[in-house]
Amino acid sequence: MHPPIVPFRQFVLKVASRCDLACDHCYVYEHADTSWRGRPMVMSDETAARVADRIAEHAAEHRIQTTHVVFHGGEPLLAGIDRLRRFSRTLRRAVEGVCDLDLRIHTNGVLLSRAFCDMFADEGVKVGVSIDGDRAANDLHRRYANGRSSYDQVVRAITLLRDDYPHLYAGLLCTIDVRNDPVAVYEALVALRPPRVDFLLPHATWDSPPLRPGGRRTAYADWLTAVHDRWRADGRPVPVRMFDSITLTASGGDSQTESLGLRPSDLVVIETDGSYEQADSLKTAYDGAPATGFDVFRHSLNEAARHPGFAARQGGLDSLADECRRCPLVTSCGGGLYAHRYRTGSGFANPSVYCADLFRLISHLIDKERRNPTAPVHRLPVATLDALASGSAGADDVARLRAPQLSGARLAAGRAAAVVAGQESWSVLVDAERADRDAVDDLLSHPYVHAWAARCAAAGPARLTAADAGHLAAVAAVAAVRTGLAVKVTVPVTGTFVHLPGLGRMRADGQDHAEVDAHDGSFAVRVDGRWLSEDSLLWEPVRTIEAAGLRLLLDDVDPYRDCHGLPVEDRLTGETAAEWGEVVRSALASLTEDQRAAMRAGLRVLTPLKAGTPGAAGRTAYGAVALPLGAGPETTARLLIEHFHRAQLGALLDLLDLTGGDPSRERLLCDVYGLLSVAGLLGDEELARLTAAIGRITDGALPAVGRRFAEGLAEAAARLPLPGHSRRR
Structure with missing residues (x-):
């Protein structure tokens, strides 16, 4: 009898194994692993169909509600519009009726065009783009083979996404180089108005350590704390996955990235030839490090999941080095990214090569959060303070209190989501925010949504009630209604009602859950097999x-x-x-x-x-x-x-x-x-x-x-x- 496995929920599909840039910090082509040389340049339709079948089979067996698939490379746009369209449709047909599909592509952006975006809009593919900051920072690494800059093409692509296809704009990924000015990089990224920013530590090991100018032991922590403090002072204008993950894990929630926290990895890479591989980051360790020997034609995903390499990334605290297990920050750090622990002779049984950086960064963020949990710095004019004290505050004075209250509401909602761990509902909220941030801000600042979020965050995972946890889905459903998203959300029945905050409640006697279908700014609730709208006698509006x-x-x-x-x-x-x-x-x-x-x-x-x-x-x-x-x-x-x-x-x-x-x-x-x-x-x-x-x-x-x-x-x-x-x- 096989031991239980951690099922895969995240799939990185290498649809192309070549790139049109020659970035010198690339872990695929510039590090120890050279397996790309022997693989097809693009994934075939036959392989894509087999991949889709394996994913559907795995999702059905493990009753996975949402499967996350990322088209990757190399540069995935080299696969072409028609091929990517076929792959998208093949995947959706395979999982139809089995699970929802969250489909994305990660690109360097230089080939991104209106034609690509139109196809992605048709097929529901969201787009993340790599850029390392301003022109000087980006040109340090992200160049063509002849040395020419890629900066203008990337900014053009991001601008196209942001202005004409905002519902497809998934965020920006920035690889850190500590020689770049951290604040200048931050300002350049925020100016592009992304829905999310990922700062990535450059891949390194104890055998090939990261660049540390002047021998500074915490050069990367120093760089990131400068960004964090400026981001905080600006009122957190954009979610930053690394910073949010540290805050969430420090308060008992789950990390949003495999590079932090103790949550078992649920990611698998599938190469252009159909081979199952571990995380791409392992390519920086040694030649062949990510290989499993399994592929989609001969092996199920369950068989792949039992490979010792995946098990090593799913062992939580027990799989870490002794120094890590004794560390007071281990629940946030999680030992760092698995690949960054490698050293010849001891393998991955080491702290991260970024251990000192992570300790200083996490300590700094936790200290900042404890000192000021509302986080954003909101400066109140002295005249407003005096007007409030004297009882003569006018409308403008009262209005100045809205921004910090909204910041507090957003922070409370984020903490509540971390405690609730409702990934699908949180994804709906994120998508709604991309569609219309003002509408989501208005929802999160609704007095009783704020009261719910504050209650969840204060309770923590151990004391959280089922009703409080389930209400995240109701908030997500209303966010979808307000922003015009077309989604279906399963919402709990509390007492005898489905509650939609700010809108009203629908009577649903005898049910534990009900499905809310949001579409075109309206909604219907499935009660006893019937879809009931706002016209129903069972609906009690606010x-x-x-x-x-x-x-x-x-x-x-x-x-x-x-x-x-x-x-x-x-x-x-x-x-x-x-x-x-x-x-x-x-x-x-x-x-x-x-x-x-x-x-x-x-x-x-x-x-x-x-x-x-x-x-x-x-x-x-x-x-x-x-x-x-x-x-x-x-x-x-x-x-x-x-x-x-x-x-x-x-x-x-x-x-x-x-x-x-x-x-x-x-x-x-x-x-x-x-x-x-x-x-x-x-x-x-x-x-x-x-x-x-x-x-x-x-x-x-x-x-x-x-x-x-x-x-x-x-x-x-x-x-x-x-x-x-x-x-x-």
């Missing part, structure tokens, strides 16, 4: 309240609206919703135009609470205020103002330390700030307590920014009417 220039969601269905710490109402009847809407409209009409303008900039959702509760604004649900049923317009207006201001202070506290880390003083500050916003409605006794509370805040050591904020509060309090002279509106 309602809206419009008044005084505001358009607010009345959300009484989202499963994460309970984040306010008070009992929420379930779905309101139509009559009750209409009555409450009239109360809210009257309350809004009683506010000043400045108050309404500020709410337009920072309020998005109202949620009804049980009657008699005091109202709330949950810290993780910025943009939502929860208000009790049964209150009249005057009380509703007061609670709306108070908790809207509390929400703004919560957003400010996410950005700045105003209390020196003192949680009791922070709670007092929130109470004071909310009451100060409605001071004109307070009685004498309440005013006296408010003034005393402000005194307690300022009585003690505060950070400089907290001191300035507290002084602004005190000045605002000094302008309040004295007890005995209060005025009620």
Whole structure:
């Protein structure tokens, strides 16, 4: 009986084994392995058909939901448009009804044309491009055999993708050369507006170590930390796979790359002659290092998976050198890329040749994350801080809090995805972001999507509930609807409903899961074998309240609206919703135009609470205020103002330390700030307590920014009417 295997989910198909560039850092043609010389220049149709059959067979046996295939080389575009079209169709026909197919191509870009892109659009092939930075950096290695630069052709190709085929643009790959200026390389890549950037360490071993100018032991870590710190200061404008993987693995998630983390490798390479090989990076170790002796004509993928070479890359902690197993950063590092551990005499039983670099880089990133987990640096003008302290903040001041809240929401969503480990759902989110980043940003910053993500990230894998984990699929389905993607997503039924955040819920009694079909900006949910749309009587949409220039969601269905710490109402009847809407409209009409303008900039959702509760604004649900049923317009207006201001202070506290880390003083500050916003409605006794509370805040050591904020509060309090002279509106 055979031992269990780790099934393959990633397939690198070498459709061409020659290249039109002569990059001197290429691991295929410039390192130890020379097997390419004896292989066909392109993969044949017969071989491609056999590959497709093997993949379908493997996916069916292991019930794999999504198979990832990358056309590779050499330079895969040398295979030609017609051949690549045939290969794409052969693969899709083979796996139809078995699994989904994520099909990509990795190219140097010099041959990429509109004709290629039209074909890729027809066949659903996404395109990644290699470029090493600005012209100087790229020309250091990526040249033609005659020495001519490839830079202009590559930038032209990327521009074509970005501007005319953005849904195909998969990202950029950059091989590091520490002689290049790290910030200049970073800026050049970001200027191309990629959906993702991969920074790759140049392939090296202990026998052929990497270039280290001046003998600097951590030259690559120094280069990457310079990029990371600039990227962080810019607010993480683009996902960077290496940096994101370190952050994710440090918090218990999975790496996004085989070069980091302990997750078993599930990748196999298939050469132009149909041979199964291990990762291409092994070509840098010694001649024949990736070979298995197996091929698609004589052997199944299961047989290949049992090869000792694959097993060695799937052993996790047990397969690492003693030094690695003892290292405190091993869960993030994972021993580094397998090929980089090679040394003659001891094989791969060594730390990475980049060990010192990885230790310094990972330590630096973890330290940065611990110090400032919201990551992006958002500078708040002093005038805005003063306006918030005095209670005179206008719409522009409130709007300045949106960017850091969005950054926090995106970071929380990324951490939640790492904890949930829902690769297919996360892929839908990534594709949706490529189609329309603004729409995905709007979804991720929805108060209750943010509350869900924060809950998952805080729980961690051990305490994550099935409902919380499954909600990632619901978020992905809504992202597809909002961006017009055509996908089907399997979403859990929570209680008796399929929840689609921000849209509503569909009743699905007696089911554990339901399929959501997103298409053309709309959707249908499969319930009891029937496809139900938004017109169905089983659909309960999120309602809206419009008044005084505001358009607010009345959300009484989202499963994460309970984040306010008070009992929420379930779905309101139509009559009750209409009555409450009239109360809210009257309350809004009683506010000043400045108050309404500020709410337009920072309020998005109202949620009804049980009657008699005091109202709330949950810290993780910025943009939502929860208000009790049964209150009249005057009380509703007061609670709306108070908790809207509390929400703004919560957003400010996410950005700045105003209390020196003192949680009791922070709670007092929130109470004071909310009451100060409605001071004109307070009685004498309440005013006296408010003034005393402000005194307690300022009585003690505060950070400089907290001191300035507290002084602004005190000045605002000094302008309040004295007890005995209060005025009620």
